[in-house]
Amino acid sequence: MKGNGNHNARIGVYVCHCGTNIAGKVDVNAVVEAAAGLPGVVISREYKYMCSDPGQELIVKDVKEHDLNRVVVASCSPHLHELTFRKTTANAGQNPYLMHMVNIREHVSWVTDDGAAATAKAQRLVRAAVERVRWHQELEPRQFPINPNVLIVGGGIAGIHAALTLANAGKQVYLVEREPTIGGHMAQFDKTFPTLDCAACILTPKMTAVKQNPNIHLLTLSEVSEVSGFVGNFKVKVKKYPRYIDEAKCVGCGECIEECVYKEGKYPNEFDLGLGKRKPIYMPFPQAVPSIPLIDSATCIEFKTHKCPKGCVEVCGDRNAIDFTQQVQEIELEVGTVIMSTGFKTFDPCRLPQYGYGKFPNVYTSLEVERLVNAAGPTLGQVVMRDGRKPESIGILHCIGSRDENTNKYCSRVCCMYSLKLAHLLKEKTGAHIYNFYIDMRTPGKGFEEFYKRVLDEGVSFIRGKVAEVSGWAQSPAEEGKLILRAEDTLLGVIRRIPVDMVVLSVGMEPQADANEVRRLFNLGCSAEGWFLERHPKLAPVDTFTDGIFLAGCNQGPKDIPDTVAQAGAAAAQSMALIDKGFVEMEPNTAWIDEELCSGCHVCIAMCPYTAIHFDAEKKIAVLNEALCKGCGTCVAACPSGAAQQNLFRDEQLFAEVEGVLV
Amino acid sequence: MNKFDPSIVGFFCNWCTYLAADLAGTSRMKYAPNVRVVRTMCSGRVDPQMILWAFRNGADGVLIGGCHPGDCHYQEGNYKALRRTKLLHKMLRQFGIEPERLRLEWVSASEGERLRDVVNEFTEQIRRLGPLRAAETTKEAVAA
Numbered sequence: 001m002k003g004n005g006n007h008n009a010r011i012g013v014y015v016c017h018c019g020t021n022i023a024g025k026v027d028v029n030a031v032v033e034a035a036a037g038l039p040g041v042v043i044s045r046e047y048k049y050m051c052s053d054p055g056q057e058l059i060v061k062d063v064k065e066h067d068l069n070r071v072v073v074a075s076c077s078p079h080l081h082e083l084t085f086r087k088t089t090a091n092a093g094q095n096p097y098l099m100h101m102v103n104i105r106e107h108v109s110w111v112t113d114d115g116a117a118a119t120a121k122a123q124r125l126v127r128a129a130v131e132r133v134r135w136h137q138e139l140e141p142r143q144f145p146i147n148p149n150v151l152i153v154g155g156g157i158a159g160i161h162a163a164l165t166l167a168n169a170g171k172q173v174y175l176v177e178r179e180p181t182i183g184g185h186m187a188q189f190d191k192t193f194p195t196l197d198c199a200a201c202i203l204t205p206k207m208t209a210v211k212q213n214p215n216i217h218l219l220t221l222s223e224v225s226e227v228s229g230f231v232g233n234f235k236v237k238v239k240k241y242p243r244y245i246d247e248a249k250c251v252g253c254g255e256c257i258e259e260c261v262y263k264e265g266k267y268p269n270e271f272d273l274g275l276g277k278r279k280p281i282y283m284p285f286p287q288a289v290p291s292i293p294l295i296d297s298a299t300c301i302e303f304k305t306h307k308c309p310k311g312c313v314e315v316c317g318d319r320n321a322i323d324f325t326q327q328v329q330e331i332e333l334e335v336g337t338v339i340m341s342t343g344f345k346t347f348d349p350c351r352l353p354q355y356g357y358g359k360f361p362n363v364y365t366s367l368e369v370e371r372l373v374n375a376a377g378p379t380l381g382q383v384v385m386r387d388g389r390k391p392e393s394i395g396i397l398h399c400i401g402s403r404d405e406n407t408n409k410y411c412s413r414v415c416c417m418y419s420l421k422l423a424h425l426l427k428e429k430t431g432a433h434i435y436n437f438y439i440d441m442r443t444p445g446k447g448f449e450e451f452y453k454r455v456l457d458e459g460v461s462f463i464r465g466k467v468a469e470v471s472g473w474a475q476s477p478a479e480e481g482k483l484i485l486r487a488e489d490t491l492l493g494v495i496r497r498i499p500v501d502m503v504v505l506s507v508g509m510e511p512q513a514d515a516n517e518v519r520r521l522f523n524l525g526c527s528a529e530g531w532f533l534e535r536h537p538k539l540a541p542v543d544t545f546t547d548g549i550f551l552a553g554c555n556q557g558p559k560d561i562p563d564t565v566a567q568a569g570a571a572a573a574q575s576m577a578l579i580d581k582g583f584v585e586m587e588p589n590t591a592w593i594d595e596e597l598c599s600g601c602h603v604c605i606a607m608c609p610y611t612a613i614h615f616d617a618e619k620k621i622a623v624l625n626e627a628l629c630k631g632c633g634t635c636v637a638a639c640p641s642g643a644a645q646q647n648l649f650r651d652e653q654l655f656a657e658v659e660g661v662l663v
Numbered sequence: 664m665n666k667f668d669p670s671i672v673g674f675f676c677n678w679c680t681y682l683a684a685d686l687a688g689t690s691r692m693k694y695a696p697n698v699r700v701v702r703t704m705c706s707g708r709v710d711p712q713m714i715l716w717a718f719r720n721g722a723d724g725v726l727i728g729g730c731h732p733g734d735c736h737y738q739e740g741n742y743k744a745l746r747r748t749k750l751l752h753k754m755l756r757q758f759g760i761e762p763e764r765l766r767l768e769w770v771s772a773s774e775g776e777r778l779r780d781v782v783n784e785f786t787e788q789i790r791r792l793g794p795l796r797a798a799e800t801t802k803e804a805v806a807a
Binding site: 078114121525528589651661 | 672682685687688689693694703704705707708711712713720721722733734737738739743747773774779
């Protein structure tokens, strides 16, 4: 333990105006003057922007000229600029951990009405920091080697793009997908807005590339069950559920599906959202990757009765790929970084019974219509409704489960555009008259507004108003057998009744049903709605508060395909930036135990959630393994004899700070 | 009228409540200036002695902010804080300090509004309790 410098501290205090962000509320000069009078403060200054180059140079110059050995910077949140000012003092030749930041922007000027109260609060916080920084010690960041392998959780377009980016750079990637195939929601779409590229044409080559890339280890029907370790050194357990077909032996010929005892599909195909039927042995869709069928044990006769003639096994013959005895496998992986690309789920319109979903067969969700207009879909692209008719009029209802106080307040960002796309496709395929009911049209994006104009020119009707109800209650012969949409046309100021054959509910996006369990598994935060929390909404949009774990795609919030791909690329680049550095540096805020003071009471050992502390039976004291310590300080708070201490948060530092804020 | 302006120490954990306070700031929410924040990595680092030290040095109230149950960045530090707070509530009474002067709240990083409300509400509660007069009340307790 080095000397604490308590009596020979030479402290410099730097108070930032942050333009008018701080100075507009806090009397910066009064804070500077109050700090100048504190014991040990050699110099106290203000500057317009401390984080700017001249601001930082000011500190560097002072440290050298005035031989400062402690620095206090009163500006914004340490979450924003602690690293900046640590580098500044390091540039001045000082140990970076002898600097302490005071948050007088987020915690003072921005949240306080009264200028005098804000100034007084800022003065107190600065005084506390001056008292605290005296007790700071020189520290060195901990360094650990980084495992260059990457885990990607979720094989939609985000996970696929991130995996290919990393694999093409030579990194080993484990891509974990819980469905039998990768592709995610994008594989279910027909065309993509606004260019009308066929989703399969742009996605399936990337899916195949995943399968062919030797650096990508694809684990389908798999879920992460356990995560431990830390950035650079994560240990992950993956549960791989049985496919009942050996992926190594199967050649994907599909003959087993032909020979199934069921000659026709009998069970709803999940991929087609139940609009099509499948057999117990099936491929989710023809371009699935891996291109290997699976057996659904809940519907397969062999599993149910053990009396199936097993045509599948017979036709597979020598390949012998079918294996009814497969069990859940547990796979252990070691990776250095993780990319979360777990996606979203669509809003369940049953929660809004006024729209008649599940009651009227011809009310569809937008995702179902994607399958209906898809040439590879259950109707081979023919728009045939559940009652067998072709629609002559269609209502598309925007904002179902979005921008709604009763469900989700947020805008799902993609529904206006995909509604326009579906209007175009349905018009093209059926010639039906199409009504779009919208609250506001939101088309911000490259080529989006132009696409809106195009659909307008195609003769699609747009009614500004939210549909109140979908009913089958005909009031005139023209309404017989139709679905009647009642809505206020807010541009005309009238209530309208519009009879249509088919209703499309443009459902919004929601976090996955198990997003909460998943984020806890990976120690991530989430927003009030349940979207995973990024480290900073603007400056660190793919980082999380857990170092080494990055976000890509819709688990972080609703976004379209271009934004998802861009974010996936960014997450891959962030991951690579860590890997290629070769080591990870960690905050030296670990705990340590003073051998002289430890009485061997064992209290701290039970406190540690990482089993970093063990009992040395010979010395009869607790011993802390620094490599395992993550720096929570719980053991320190529990130690009855003051033997356990935490770097950067030692008792002396915190007690001095508490005293400082109260003077 | 000379309104009592309480001094409150806030021990906010780095990952949830401190960030909620940052969010309240970036969202420009206005709240009472009485809580002065001391950042710890985890609410589990808050040593009961630090709380007593705060009361001894003139704090009228102490607010501990941690992550919601199950959300602790360090798995279960917030549960440790909960247990310590419960125990300390019992002890504070013996010291002649109203247990209401110490409060533990769960505020996640996305709950800027909740942070504002908790701070305002706790400040108001301490204002109603009036200044801490631990020394006198202790004397009264001893005399009685």
